Amino acid sequence: MRCLSRARQNLNNYPPARYLSISSVVQAATSRTIDTTEFSCDAIRNFSIIAHIDHGKSTLADRSLTGTIPRKVIGTNQQVLDKLKVERERGITESYADFPSMIHHANGNKYLLNLIDTPGHVDFSWEVSRSLAACQGALLLVDATQGVQAQSISVFHIAKERGLMIIPVLNKIDMPAADPLRITAQLQSTFGIDSADVLQVSAKTGFGVEKVLQAIIERIPPPSGSMHEPLKAFLFDSQYDQYRGVISLVNVKQGVIRKGDKIASCHTRKKYDVSEVGVLNPEEVPTTCLQPGQVGYIACNMKESSEAHVGDTLHRANVPVDPMPGFQPTKAMVYAGIFPVDTSDFVKLEESIRRLTLTDRSVTMQRESSTALGQGCRLGFLGTLHMDVFRQRLEDEYDANIIVTAPTVPYRVVYRDKTVIVSNPTDFPDEWGPASRVRAVEEPIVNASIIVPEEYLGDMMDLCFSRRVEDLGHRYLDSGGSTSARVMLTCILPLSEIVTDFFDQLKSRSSGYASFDYEDAGYKASNLVKMTFLLNGKPVDALALIVHRSVEQDVGRMWVKKLHKVIPRQLFEVPIQAAVGKRIVARETLSAMRADVTAGLYGGHYERKMKHLENQKESKRRMKRIGNVDLPQEAFFDILSTKAK
Numbered sequence: 034m035r036c037l038s039r040a041r042q043n044l045n046n047y048p049p050a051r052y053l054s055i056s057s058v059v060q061a062a063t064s065r066t067i068d069t070t071e072f073s074c075d076a077i078r079n080f081s082i083i084a085h086i087d088h089g090k091s092t093l094a095d096r097s098l099t100g101t102i103p104r105k106v107i108g109t110n111q112q113v114l115d116k117l118k119v120e121r122e123r124g125i126t127e128s129y130a131d132f133p134s135m136i137h138h139a140n141g142n143k144y145l146l147n148l149i150d151t152p153g154h155v156d157f158s159w160e161v162s163r164s165l166a167a168c169q170g171a172l173l174l175v176d177a178t179q180g181v182q183a184q185s186i187s188v189f190h191i192a193k194e195r196g197l198m199i200i201p202v203l204n205k206i207d208m209p210a211a212d213p214l215r216i217t218a219q220l221q222s223t224f225g226i227d228s229a230d231v232l233q234v235s236a237k238t239g240f241g242v243e244k245v246l247q248a249i250i251e252r253i254p255p256p257s258g259s260m261h262e263p264l265k266a267f268l269f270d271s272q273y274d275q276y277r278g279v280i281s282l283v284n285v286k287q288g289v290i291r292k293g294d295k296i297a298s299c300h301t302r303k304k305y306d307v308s309e310v311g312v313l314n315p316e317e318v319p320t321t322c323l324q325p326g327q328v329g330y331i332a333c334n335m336k337e338s339s340e341a342h343v344g345d346t347l348h349r350a351n352v353p354v355d356p357m358p359g360f361q362p363t364k365a366m367v368y369a370g371i372f373p374v375d376t377s378d379f380v381k382l383e384e385s386i387r388r389l390t391l392t393d394r395s396v397t398m399q400r401e402s403s404t405a406l407g408q409g410c411r412l413g414f415l416g417t418l419h420m421d422v423f424r425q426r427l428e429d430e431y432d433a434n435i436i437v438t439a440p441t442v443p444y445r446v447v448y449r450d451k452t453v454i455v456s457n458p459t460d461f462p463d464e465w466g467p468a469s470r471v472r473a474v475e476e477p478i479v480n481a482s483i484i485v486p487e488e489y490l491g492d493m494m495d496l497c498f499s500r501r502v503e504d505l506g507h508r509y510l511d512s513g514g515s516t517s518a519r520v521m522l523t524c525i526l527p528l529s530e531i532v533t534d535f536f537d538q539l540k541s542r543s544s545g546y547a548s549f550d551y552e553d554a555g556y557k558a559s560n561l562v563k564m565t566f567l568l569n570g571k572p573v574d575a576l577a578l579i580v581h582r583s584v585e586q587d588v589g590r591m592w593v594k595k596l597h598k599v600i601p602r603q604l605f606e607v608p609i610q611a612a613v614g615k616r617i618v619a620r621e622t623l624s625a626m627r628a629d630v631t632a633g634l635y636g637g638h639y640e641r642k643m644k645h646l647e648n649q650k651e652s653k654r655r656m657k658r659i660g661n662v663d664l665p666q667e668a669f670f671d672i673l674s675t676k677a678k
């Protein structure tokens with residue numbers, strides 16, 4: 034979901050008007066009114082652009098849009114899609130997909146093209162399938178310099194499963210390193226695509242974009258649905274507007290929806306009055322109605338985001354219909370605790386998180402308290418990138434000063450009579466086994482695929498072996514030629530092994546050439562243990578970890594060393610220990626700060642000096658017994674930020 038008021042604020046900052054028409058076929062709209070009644074199903078095409086990250090979806094989307102939207106609305110240097118600051122900084126499209134409609138003239142007819150943007154990162158594959166539910170076709174965009182990547186394969190399969198017409202498009206054809214012949218052969222061998230169907234474009238220069246628009250009209254089938262049937266509108270996303278409440282994004286399957294209509298939700302059975310309908314162009318353009326096949330927004334005084342259930346069917350209040358098949362709800366893959374650096378800021382932090390989750394429905398939230406860090410919240414995310422984006426938004430948009438604990442995955446703890454999901458290491462059982470109450474523990478696993486030039490194959494295999502890989506296999510995607518051949522590795526990995534630094538390692542060991550994707554493969558019994566860290570014999574809950582038994586010593590040793598570096602020396606000696614159950618698996622000792630108690634003694638007897646030293650020793654022993662280690666928040670910040678890497 035996107036906060037619309039933010040998007041409006043952005044519009045106010047755009048540079049002076051400058052009209053730009055790139056495509057000769059695409060007629061620029063001079064006024065931003067759209068009469069949706071002009072477009073029957075035959076004149077509508079609903080499509081999406083699917084691609085691996087950075088292959089140019091947003092650039093192509095903007096390129097096809099620049100002909101239809103006045104430049105003053107777009108801004109000269111601003112991409113229409115990818116509006117969030119974090120998206121622009123990181124060059125990714127996150128889960129905040131836009132759904133612009135554009136008018137296109139071809140063969141003497143007027144068409145309404147609804148482009149549904151999808152995110153390109155593996156964390157958001159759920160969003161991809163959600164967006165595709167409103168489409169009949171998809172442009173499979175592949176970078177002509179890089180070829181097929183891991184995400185190209187996964188999005189291709191999602192689109193294929195949904196029965197969409199796929200138009201293969203090679204992008205970045207303007208670049209000297211582009212190798213369209215080879216990449217076309219790759220598309221042929223990987224997806225069985227006919228080379229004659231492959232289009233070549235440069236989203237940057239505009240070359241070939243006209244042909245893409247033509248192909249959308251000619252190859253993608255129009256949606257079907259009758260205006261005379263009872264209303265069925267498929268809710269596939271929602272946005273939050275602070276003045277109008279929830280704005281639902283819908284695809285009308287049959288019937289017509291108008292302002293003033295009384296509608297109801299199949300999921301919640303709640304009734305609403307439609308106060309506004311319209312299309313996104315790419316900002317809201319109110320219309321009189323939405324007809325079958327059309328994609329647009331409706332405002333109907335929904336107060337809570339949770340009322341807009343993705344996958345819901347909306348119908349006329351007094352005309353019930355059978356609901357359309359919906360979606361599985363999103364599943365959090367990664368959890369982390371978020372705490373304020375200043376513990377008195379908790380109320381403010383909780384409110385900021387609550388507001389941010391209104392615009393990002395995939396985040397789950399519950400309160401958490403830690404003896405070391407105070408009150409905080411435990412949040413569930415779709416992946417680590419999602420977590421980073423959320424954290425950055427909290428810091429940028431709400432000025433939050435926070436500590437984020439190390440990410441953990443949801444483990445399954447199998448008791449004699451029940452199974453519970455544990456997403457916080459402190460809730461993980463200290464001991465388990467056939468004789469104990471906890472019979473087994475299970476961890477989430479994923480089917481992973483890595484695509485890499487063949488010279489990095491060995492490094493990639495080494496990396497996988499260091500992460501408890503299973504079923505490792507590989508196959509060649511092409512035979513190479515002027516450049517080296519590409520290999521696809523497939524394997525099963527524990528999710529916990531990839532939420533830490535796996536992606537960074539993958540990129541650094543392959544000089545940035547490897548691409549990676551994964552999908553949920555369920556749970557598997559695993560020999561996991563809870564590791565706690567003790568400072569001066571006292572456990573620090575916020576530092577607890579869940580690790581595989583085979584690496585407990587290494588992990589324990591590594592973290593006590595790190596703690597040793599960041600904890601300030603105390604007046605007494607502090608043991609830093611890593612423990613699994615009652616067993617200490619690693620230890621470092623932080624030596625005491627030494628005050629020179631004999632400094633004031635000029636000369637004097639040897640025994641007098643010794644007496645002072647003995648007194649000091651005794652008082653330190655007492656201090657140690659009763660003393661608490663002073664662990665400043667900054668030390669936590671240092672430890673957890675290194676831990677998260």
Ligand SMILES: Nc1nc2c(ncn2[C@@H]2O[C@H](COP(=O)(O)OP(=O)(O)OP(=O)(O)O)[C@@H](O)[C@H]2O)c(=O)[nH]1
Nearest residue numbers: 087088089090091092124125126153205235236237
């Ligand atoms: N030379 C050249 N560069 C391009 C072309 N298309 C896109 N780019 C560049 O490739 C980079 C990625 O483009 P985006 O449009 O942000 O890619 P994306 O697929 O939307 O990426 P995500 O939003 O992360 O999924 C940007 O720096 C673009 O300027 C092209 O046709 N030619």
